[in-house]
Each structure stands twice: as C-alpha cells, then as structure tokens.
Amino acid sequence: MGDYAKNNTLSAFGDPLIIRYRGLYDYDGLLSLIRGYFAEQELFTQEPKFKFKQGGGGAEADFRIEGERLISSYIKVYLKVDGHAWDVKRKTVEIDGEKKVMTEGKIQLILASKVFFDYREEFNSENSKNKANAALKKFMKSRLDVPYTGMRFAENYVDGRVFLRGLVNGLDKAIKEHLRMECY
Numbered sequence: 322m323g324d325y326a327k328n329n330t331l332s333a334f335g336d337p338l339i340i341r342y343r344g345l346y347d348y349d350g351l352l353s354l355i356r357g358y359f360a361e362q363e364l365f366t367q368e369p370k371f372k373f374k375q376g377g378g379g380a381e382a383d384f385r386i387e388g389e390r391l392i393s394s395y396i397k398v399y400l401k402v403d404g405h406a407w408d409v410k411r412k413t414v415e416i417d418g419e420k421k422v423m424t425e426g427k428i429q430l431i432l433a434s435k436v437f438f439d440y441r442e443e444f445n446s447e448n449s450k451n452k453a454n455a456a457l458k459k460f461m462k463s464r465l466d467v468p469y470t471g472m473r474f475a476e477n478y479v480d481g482r483v484f485l486r487g488l489v490n491g492l493d494k495a496i497k498e499h500l501r502m503e504c505y
Contacts, residue, residue, distance in 0.1 A: 333485040337433040338493055342500050345414065348382075348406065348424035354499050355386055355402055358492050364388030364400060379408040379426055396481040397440040400488055403431040430496060434489050436481035 359366045370385035382405070389399045409426040416423075439462070497504070 331436045331438075331482050333434040333436070333482060333489045337431045338489060340430040340432070340493065340496055340500075340502075341428070342502060343427045345412070345423050345425050346428065346500050347421075348409070348428075351428075351496070351499055352384070354495060355492070358495055359386065359388045359400070362388075362390065362488055362491075364390045379410045380406075382406045382409060391440075392480055392484060394441070395439060395443075397437040398481060398485045398488065399435045399437065400485070400492070401431075401433045402492070403433070405429050432489055432493060434485050436485050438481065 356366065366386060366388040368384070368386050370383060372381075372383040374381045384404045386402045386404075387399070388401075389397055391397050406424070406426055406428040409424055412423055412425050413420055414423050415421075443458075
C-alpha cells in the first residue's frame with residue numbers, strides 16, 4: 322500500500338491487464354466496442370493518441386482511450402486502454418454468407434486503472450492557510466482513510482476499488498468475446 326500513502330491512489334489489480342491476440346479480427350468493431358463500453362459506464366472519455374503507419378510488411382497502429390468517472394465527492398476512478406496493432410492487413414472475408422472487411426495481424430491491449438481518493442484534495446493540510454484548520458484536516462484524514470484501519474476505508478475500498486475491478490473485468494470480458502478468444 323506504499324503507493325496509496327504517497328498520492329491517495331490504488332490500482333484495481335496492482336498491474337495492468339494485458340490482452341494479446343494474433344489472427345483475424347474486426348479492428349473497427351473493437352474500437353467501437355471500447356468506446357461504447359466507456360459511454361455505457363458513463364466515463365468521461367478522451368482519445369489523446371492515435372497513430373497509423375504504413376509499412377512493407379503491414380500497417381502499424383497505436384491508440385489510447387482514457388476515461389474517468391466521479392463516484393462520489395471523494396472518489397474518482399480512471400480507466401485507460403493502450404492499444405498497439407502491427408502486421409495489420411485488411412482482408413475481405415465471408416462470414417455467414419455476408420462479405421465483411423476484417424483485419425489480420427497482431428494486437429496488444431493494456432487495460433490500466435486507478436482509484437483516486439480525496440481527488441479534490443479537501444483533506445490536504447498543505448492547502449490550508451490556517452494552522453488549526455490544517456491540523457484538524459490532517460487528524461481527520463488519519464482517522465478516516467488510513468488503509469485497513471480507517472473508519473471510512475472499507476466503504477471507500479468497496480465504492481472505489483471494487484467498482485473499478487468490475488469495470489476492468491467487464492471490459493476485459495467484452496474484448497475477449499469480441500476477438501472470439503477461448504481463454505476468459
């Protein structure tokens with residue numbers, strides 16, 4: 322819990338989830354699925370990165386989709402999907418008697434997430450100009466939100482980290498179903 326003490330954040334699983342796939346898949350449908358999932362979960366979404374490079378062996382694409390949602394006045398969750406596709410070639414295939422343009426190649430998706438407690442820094446004693454007020458806020462912070470012993474930590478843990486784990490697991494499952502992966 323060392324990270325928590327520094328900046329009031331926890332990740333959903335400690336390390337990001339990584340999905341790697343090689344084969345035929347619907348790239349455009351995958352991006353639509355991720356964007357739709359973010360919208361369905363009411364995450365404020367940004368797409369700060371998209372790169373596409375054409376090469377001799379196939380194209381290469383990089384993208385990032387980020388989203389955040391305020392759970393309460395004290396808790397904010399953040400979810401990020403970094404994608405990298407390489408050796409990408411478009412193919413027209415027939416699926417169920419219908420011609421469809423699919424993508425063949427390799428793709429890696431990294432699902433990273435964090436929960437921010439006290440994201441508005443209300444209990445940050447450094448923001449207070451009054452020494453008595455700063456001391457009171459420091460005392461309240463130590464009693465309310467200390468990992469595993471604080472009075473509100475269990476509630477914040479469930480509202481924040483458990484909620485975020487559900488978000489990440491839901492997106493992971495949806496992506497694997499879309500890619501028709503057999504390992505869930």
